[in-house]
Amino acid sequence: MLRMKSSTLRFFEQTILLLFWSATAVWASEPKGSSSHGTNIFAPASTPAKSIADLSVFVLVITGIIFVVVFALLIYSVVKFRGRAMDAGREPAQVYGSTQIELAWTIIPILIVVVLFLATARVIHAIQDVPEPAGAVDVIAIGHQYWWEFRYPKLGIVTANELHIPVSDREHPTPTFLQLLSADTDHSFWVPELAGKTDLIPNHPNRMWMDPQRTGIFVGQCAQYCGIQHAKMLLRVSVDREDDFSAWVRAQQKVAVEEAGAIEGRRVFERNACMNCHAVDGTPADGRFGPDLTHLMSRATIAAGAAENTHDNLRLWIQNPSAIKPGSLMPAMKLSDADLDAIVSYMETLR
Amino acid sequence: MSSNAITIPGTQIQARPWVDELHQWLTTVDHKRLGILYMLSALLFLVIGGVEALIIRIQLMHSHNNFVSPEVFNRMFTMHGTTMIFFVAMPVLFGFANYLVPLMIGARDMAFPRLNAFSFWLSFLGGLLLYFSFVGGSGLYGAGNAPDVGWWAYAPLGARAFSPGHSSDYWTLSLLVSGFGSIGTAINIIATILCMRCPGMKLGRMPLLAWLYLVQAGMVLIAITPLSAAQIMLLIDRYLGGHFFDTQAGGSAVLWMHFFWIFGHPEVYVLVIPAFAFLSEIIPVFSRKPIFGYPVMVAATVAIGLVSTSVWAHHMFSIGMNSYASSFFAITTMAVGIPTGIKIFNWIGTMWGGRIQFKVPMLFCIGFLFQFLIAGLTGIMQAAVPFDWQLTLSYFVVAHFHYVIVGGILFAIFGAFYYWYPKMTGRMLSETLGKWHFWLFLIGFHLTFDVMHIPGLLGMPRRIYTYEPGRGWDTLNFIITIGAFIQAIAILVFVANLIISYFKGAEAGNDPWDAWTLEWSTSSPPPAYNFATVPTVASRRPLWDLKHPEDPDSRYE
Numbered sequence: 001m002l003r004m005k006s007s008t009l010r011f012f013e014q015t016i017l018l019l020f021w022s023a024t025a026v027w028a029s030e031p032k033g034s035s036s037h038g039t040n041i042f043a044p045a046s047t048p049a050k051s052i053a054d055l056s057v058f059v060l061v062i063t064g065i066i067f068v069v070v071f072a073l074l075i076y077s078v079v080k081f082r083g084r085a086m087d088a089g090r091e092p093a094q095v096y097g098s099t100q101i102e103l104a105w106t107i108i109p110i111l112i113v114v115v116l117f118l119a120t121a122r123v124i125h126a127i128q129d130v131p132e133p134a135g136a137v138d139v140i141a142i143g144h145q146y147w148w149e150f151r152y153p154k155l156g157i158v159t160a161n162e163l164h165i166p167v168s169d170r171e172h173p174t175p176t177f178l179q180l181l182s183a184d185t186d187h188s189f190w191v192p193e194l195a196g197k198t199d200l201i202p203n204h205p206n207r208m209w210m211d212p213q214r215t216g217i218f219v220g221q222c223a224q225y226c227g228i229q230h231a232k233m234l235l236r237v238s239v240d241r242e243d244d245f246s247a248w249v250r251a252q253q254k255v256a257v258e259e260a261g262a263i264e265g266r267r268v269f270e271r272n273a274c275m276n277c278h279a280v281d282g283t284p285a286d287g288r289f290g291p292d293l294t295h296l297m298s299r300a301t302i303a304a305g306a307a308e309n310t311h312d313n314l315r316l317w318i319q320n321p322s323a324i325k326p327g328s329l330m331p332a333m334k335l336s337d338a339d340l341d342a343i344v345s346y347m348e349t350l351r
Numbered sequence: 352m353s354s355n356a357i358t359i360p361g362t363q364i365q366a367r368p369w370v371d372e373l374h375q376w377l378t379t380v381d382h383k384r385l386g387i388l389y390m391l392s393a394l395l396f397l398v399i400g401g402v403e404a405l406i407i408r409i410q411l412m413h414s415h416n417n418f419v420s421p422e423v424f425n426r427m428f429t430m431h432g433t434t435m436i437f438f439v440a441m442p443v444l445f446g447f448a449n450y451l452v453p454l455m456i457g458a459r460d461m462a463f464p465r466l467n468a469f470s471f472w473l474s475f476l477g478g479l480l481l482y483f484s485f486v487g488g489s490g491l492y493g494a495g496n497a498p499d500v501g502w503w504a505y506a507p508l509g510a511r512a513f514s515p516g517h518s519s520d521y522w523t524l525s526l527l528v529s530g531f532g533s534i535g536t537a538i539n540i541i542a543t544i545l546c547m548r549c550p551g552m553k554l555g556r557m558p559l560l561a562w563l564y565l566v567q568a569g570m571v572l573i574a575i576t577p578l579s580a581a582q583i584m585l586l587i588d589r590y591l592g593g594h595f596f597d598t599q600a601g602g603s604a605v606l607w608m609h610f611f612w613i614f615g616h617p618e619v620y621v622l623v624i625p626a627f628a629f630l631s632e633i634i635p636v637f638s639r640k641p642i643f644g645y646p647v648m649v650a651a652t653v654a655i656g657l658v659s660t661s662v663w664a665h666h667m668f669s670i671g672m673n674s675y676a677s678s679f680f681a682i683t684t685m686a687v688g689i690p691t692g693i694k695i696f697n698w699i700g701t702m703w704g705g706r707i708q709f710k711v712p713m714l715f716c717i718g719f720l721f722q723f724l725i726a727g728l729t730g731i732m733q734a735a736v737p738f739d740w741q742l743t744l745s746y747f748v749v750a751h752f753h754y755v756i757v758g759g760i761l762f763a764i765f766g767a768f769y770y771w772y773p774k775m776t777g778r779m780l781s782e783t784l785g786k787w788h789f790w791l792f793l794i795g796f797h798l799t800f801d802v803m804h805i806p807g808l809l810g811m812p813r814r815i816y817t818y819e820p821g822r823g824w825d826t827l828n829f830i831i832t833i834g835a836f837i838q839a840i841a842i843l844v845f846v847a848n849l850i851i852s853y854f855k856g857a858e859a860g861n862d863p864w865d866a867w868t869l870e871w872s873t874s875s876p877p878p879a880y881n882f883a884t885v886p887t888v889a890s891r892r893p894l895w896d897l898k899h900p901e902d903p904d905s906r907y908e
């Protein structure tokens with residue numbers, strides 16, 4: 001049935017998708033053509049999100065038709081059969097039921113359910129049961145209380161909060177496959193324009209994939225309540241051109257630079273508890289409880305997207321994390337102003 | 352049958368001192384008084400849960416708002432959800448069951464009056480225990496705090512590593528205690544309906560309300576038991592070194608999700624079936640026609656009850672189930688739509704050809720029909736699993752289930768209050784205030800929950816205490832908050848109506864709505880023994896037979 005009408009249906013779907021996209025885009029006031037994307041589920045930029053949006057429109061059309069029919073019936077019966085002053089005291093004909101009518105309104109919904117189910121099952125299979133192709137990028141995403149750890153096992157990269165993946169074109173698809181793990185409570189990885197959400201659950205590894213067809217920054221955030229700062233566990237996915245991605249990979253694979261001017265800050269970092277939680281590649285700091293800082297300055301944000309990565313924000317964050325993100329698990333180290341300045345200048349060398 | 356009160360000549364009933372009166376209420380085993388106690392406790396918690404909702408809405412009014420801290424916000428949504436489900440919706444529905452079931456089947460009380468009282472007090476104390484956490488939640492270490500793990504308390508958030516102190520223990524214990532109360536009441540309802548019907552009232556002649564409560568009580572037994580088991584397992588984890596859900600020791604977070612939703616989804620039907628019951632009584636009376644397709648309505652209810660026990664994992668489509676499991680739960684979930692659709696059509700069939708009187712109870716029922724239709728359709732959207740991968744855990748879901756619970760269940764409960772208040776108190780609720788209540792609440796409801804779908808489509812997750820500007824969520828959230836306040840005003844009108852009409856309402860008489868079921872044959876409020884002589888019935892509408900001896904229903908059975 002789906003196949004028979006597929007061309008008309010497709011036209012229908014596209015029109016409605018466009019309508020939805022424009023309607024929601026008005027609210028989201030999405031900057032067109034800019035490299036930063038919104039979080040509108042009707043503006044998909046990758047195959048899983050696209051198949052979901054198509055199915056959504058199909059379901060919306062069917063439920064829309066049901067709504068119009070039943071709504072019209074309701075309005076009609078409320079208006080047509082309203083009590084009038086002249087029938088005071090008289091009762092209407094007492095009707096107890098009708099087998100034919102009741103059969104009709106049982107069988108039609110059953111048919112609708114069958115159609116909806118088949119359409120749904122097809123898309124579930126198409127998204128969930130895709131085998132991983134050879135050229136895919138592998139990423140292990142680990143949810144932590146209120147930040148994201150990203151590890152690229154084949155490339156030997158560890159980073160945090162800002163995921164870089166290559167754009168994928170139809171001729172040379174380079175999809176990214178994520179393995180989803182959790183270090184503590186449940187989280188959920190949701191970047192609406194790239195894919196539906198999948199949870200990160202301790203002791204229950206999950207998998208998801210995306211093959212973005214547009215470059216730019218795609219935002220999202222943790223969708224499963226994970227504790228006090230669930231709200232500020234933001235996600236940024238940077239979809240890079242092929243050469244940009246390779247350059248990024250090469251830069252991330254390097255160990256941390258050592259600059260003579262930052263030696264004092266490095267001492268403060270290693271003298272305090274910082275290195276128990278944070279790693280800086282090429283130094284003794286190898287903590288894993290907090291984000292890897294080897295290339296901190298390559299990231300646009302700090303504190304899982306809660307603040308921009310500027311000098312002032314960095315200083316404030318190290319001085320008192322609660323000022324930016326109350327409930328964050330990073331403690332305020334009560335550093336002196338001199339130590340604070342030293343450590344910030346050290347951080348600023350970690351490009 | 353019309354005048355059932357026994358008056359003993361020569362006796363003067365003296366006004367008792369208020370202490371005696373209070374003592375009577377606290378020790379009562381009368382099903383009507385217990386019903387009213389259930390409703391009053393539910394109204395108390397409704398106001399508390401409503402204030403929590405308003406705090407949530409003020410905080411989300413615009414981006415980066417600082418009205419409350421994240422800790423307080425998380426406690427508010429946890430307490431709001433827990434309170435509204437367990438200490439408002441369940442008690443008020445049990446209250447109506449208590450009050451109405453014996454009266455409608457011609458019985459003098461519930462089957463086990465003392466179990467009834469015990470169950471009520473367990474439920475009520477469960478509510479007090481939950482709120483005691485504000486005082487005692489941190490144990491000996493200082494000021495209290497309320498649980499902040501969300502109303503599902505997903506593992507491992509409820510484990511001691513992530514929930515130190517005792518706040519989540521109060522959550523666990525209060526649900527455990529009130530759960531036992533619910534089980535007691537469910538057993539009582541089943542026993543009453545099966546064993547206490549008056550002569551002539553065969554199962555096929557029971558008012559639909561009794562049938563629906565029979566199914567609902569059966570589902571309470573199915574739903575509450577796994578929840579109580581899970582709470583006990585959680586307590587074992589927290590205090591006896593168990594590892595059921597403790598993921599750091601190899602426990603399973605997914606196991607808790609299954610346990611919770613095996614309770615959680617049937618629970619939705621535990622709440623909505625009584626709402627169906629109210630509609631099935633109110634719509635016929637105000638359409639002046641019998642319910643359309645009684646046997647099909649019963650069959651559809653039983654079907655909903657059965658199918659709804661195998662849909663729970665549709666709350667968990669994002670946890671990474673395999674595609675076969677996802678498909679199974681998709682089709683069962685869509686299948687529930689079929690009997691539910693039959694019900695909506697049968698209610699329309701009841702109105703079709705009738706003479707609809709737009710009294711306040713009927714207005715709320717018509718509101719229910721519109722809103723429940725939309726709630727059902729957004730439910731179908733979420734049964735389409737890939738669509739749900741986008742919708743679940745977003746504000747779209749929050750809008751959807753509030754559409755079910757507020758737009759559906761709460762509207763039906765308001766209808767029931769306006770319909771049966773005259774029976775309970777002997778006074779009519781004011782129609783004028785009732786219409787203000789209805790229209791204000793309708794406007795507030797749609798302003799809040801229609802708009803709330805959109806931020807979900809725009810990627811706004813639920814349970815966040817604040818959000819970034821520039822996502823397109825600000826204006827929408829502001830409108831939602833305005834709607835919430837309009838609803839709050841409507842609730843105040845309702846409470847004022849309940850109080851004012853109790854003292855100044857018009858006398859109701861036995862049968863103000865010209866209705867057909869047995870509760871309207873006795874005085875308002877009914878005497879403690881309900882019926883001076885136990886009635887005998889010959890059809891589904893005994894009072895119709897009495898009022899229309901020339902054309903009784905019993906002739907067609």
